[in-house]
Amino acid sequence: IYYKLQTEDPDEELEKLVESTTSPRLISTGGIAVVDELCLASEGMVVCRFRPPSILLAVATLLGSFYSFNMQFPKGSGGSEKNIFLFIKHILLGQNSATLPLSVEHVLTDLLKVKA
Numbered sequence: 079i080y081y082k083l084q085t086e087d088p089d090e091e092l093e094k095l096v097e098s099t100t101s102p103r104l105i106s107t108g109g110i111a112v113v114d115e116l117c118l119a120s121e122g123m124v125v126c127r128f129r130p131p132s133i134l135l136a137v138a139t140l141l142g143s144f145y146s147f148n149m150q151f152p153k154g155s156g157g158s159e160k161n162i163f164l165f166i167k168h169i170l171l172g173q174n175s176a177t178l179p180l181s182v183e184h185v186l187t188d189l190l191k192v193k194a
Contacts, residue, residue: 168186
């Protein structure tokens, strides 16, 4: 979903990481407190740069990019990466929970208990 670069040459590392993308990913440079650059990359190119960096806008754009490019969420090991996307999609877009995997539903139920 997200890569953060903190190297001596972030521009070179950013370029290598962008070239290796096959599905939409958020990539940033800088530190924890200050994000220097934030972009959406897919299929070896930068699709969008967020200036100034906005995490909420970037995540919403990341979700939308899967629909725009007609791509499926990546599965990752054990389906965990796909579940993260489904969780974020549910929280941001209010997707019906009937279509969510059981593990995501459990997390949402636990969060609602904490909220109450």
